[in-house]
Amino acid sequence: MRRKITVVGAGNVGATTAQRLAERDYADVVLVDIVEGMPQGKALDLNQAGPVVGYEPKVTGTNGYEESSGSDIVVITSGLPRKPGMSRDDLLAANREIVSGVTREVADRSPDSIVICVTNPLDAMCHVALDTSEFPRQRVVGMAGILDSARFRTFLAWELGVSVRDVTGFVLGGHGDTMVPIVSYTNVAGVPVSQKIDAGRLEEIVQRTRDGGAEVVKLLKSGSAYYAPSAAVVEMIDAIVHDQKRVLPCAALCQGEYGIDGLFVGVPVKLGKDGVEEIIEIELADQEREDLHRSADAVRELVDAMAALGR
Ligand SMILES: NC(=O)c1ccc[n+]([C@@H]2O[C@H](COP(=O)([O-])OP(=O)(O)OC[C@H]3O[C@@H](n4cnc5c(N)ncnc54)[C@H](O)[C@@H]3O)[C@@H](O)[C@H]2O)c1
Numbered sequence: 560m561r562r563k564i565t566v567v568g569a570g571n572v573g574a575t576t577a578q579r580l581a582e583r584d585y586a587d588v589v590l591v592d593i594v595e596g597m598p599q600g601k602a603l604d605l606n607q608a609g610p611v612v613g614y615e616p617k618v619t620g621t622n623g624y625e626e627s628s629g630s631d632i633v634v635i636t637s638g639l640p641r642k643p644g645m646s647r648d649d650l651l652a653a654n655r656e657i658v659s660g661v662t663r664e665v666a667d668r669s670p671d672s673i674v675i676c677v678t679n680p681l682d683a684m685c686h687v688a689l690d691t692s693e694f695p696r697q698r699v700v701g702m703a704g705i706l707d708s709a710r711f712r713t714f715l716a717w718e719l720g721v722s723v724r725d726v727t728g729f730v731l732g733g734h735g736d737t738m739v740p741i742v743s744y745t746n747v748a749g750v751p752v753s754q755k756i757d758a759g760r761l762e763e764i765v766q767r768t769r770d771g772g773a774e775v776v777k778l779l780k781s782g783s784a785y786y787a788p789s790a791a792v793v794e795m796i797d798a799i800v801h802d803q804k805r806v807l808p809c810a811a812l813c814q815g816e817y818g819i820d821g822l823f824v825g826v827p828v829k830l831g832k833d834g835v836e837e838i839i840e841i842e843l844a845d846q847e848r849e850d851l852h853r854s855a856d857a858v859r860e861l862v863d864a865m866a867a868l869g870r
Pocket of ligand 1: 657660677702734
């Protein structure tokens with residue numbers, strides 16, 4: 560039997576994710592949205608690309624959840640994106656309602672699924688998905704760190720004029736202004752990046768990475784990034800589907816790791832068929848550890864703000 564992957568939210572990130580998944584041809588894809596006809600139309604269009612690109616036309620678009628039953632993986636992208644000048648945190652109240660409602664629907668019908676949360680503010684929405692689904696922490700994970708790291712790697716590759724494939728870097732912490740690019744582990748084909756780029760320039764690149772999402776939002780004028788975000792989601796899905804045990808920066812519920820307890824924060828995780836199979840603890844420079852804690856505090860503030868909003 561083919562696997563089933565449900566993508567909730569058929570907007571920019573959701574539809575692009577569905578396209579990348581359809582092209583992989585390893586699962587049936589169910590695309591859900593509240594806008595009538597839109598997920599059905601996008602699914603039909605995606606199916607009709609199958610004969611040309613060479614994949615089975617097995618994408619279903621729907622406004623309900625029946626078709627999602629028994630999914631192996633559920634991706635939650637439903638919610639509002641940022642507008643120019645907005646922070647991710649400005650989306651808190653509206654997206655919390657949407658993510659909790661959606662999680663209830665999918666958790667009932669796909670009780671064994673792995674949920675990948677994408678909706679912002681990302682770390683807070685992971686808490687909503689975990690609390691609503693009551694799934695174990697291994698099966699609720701957020702996408703952010705791969706995207707933030709990809710932005711960092713892109714800027715570094717451009718700076719050095721080398722292939723992006725040879726640039727390794729991790730961005731940890733919450734998916735917000737306090738994210739923490741881990742410079743000490745960033746290297747070009749094994750050579751620490753600090754040997755290649757002076758500290759001042761490196762700091763500019765770090766800052767551009769932190770502002771990476773806002774830079775795209777500002778240029779687009781409506782909507783936010785989706786090509787790189789959907790690529791990052793599908794890298795996580797590949798790791799789960801093929802049980803690759805990839806080590807990737809993702810938002811995971813820390814329970815003591817990195818001295819953080821009961822919070823979703825971006826950390827290196829081992830992703831395989833069971834979801835988050837391990838949170839990998841790496842030794843950080845003092846400043847990086849401090850920054851990671853500051854970033855976790857920012858996530859804590861959002862979680863507390865949600866608690867204050869009540870049920
Ligand atoms: N984690 C990350 O790194 C990252 C990256 C990019 C975008 N995002 C976030 O992902 C979310 C989606 O972004 P987008 O660009 O695809 O936005 P979008 O507006 O293009 O799509 C969102 C879709 O969600 C749908 N939706 C709203 N409420 C729904 C509900 N209750 N049930 C089902 N569908 C519902 C909307 O109709 C819309 O089609 C935003 O919150 C955005 O901030 C996160």
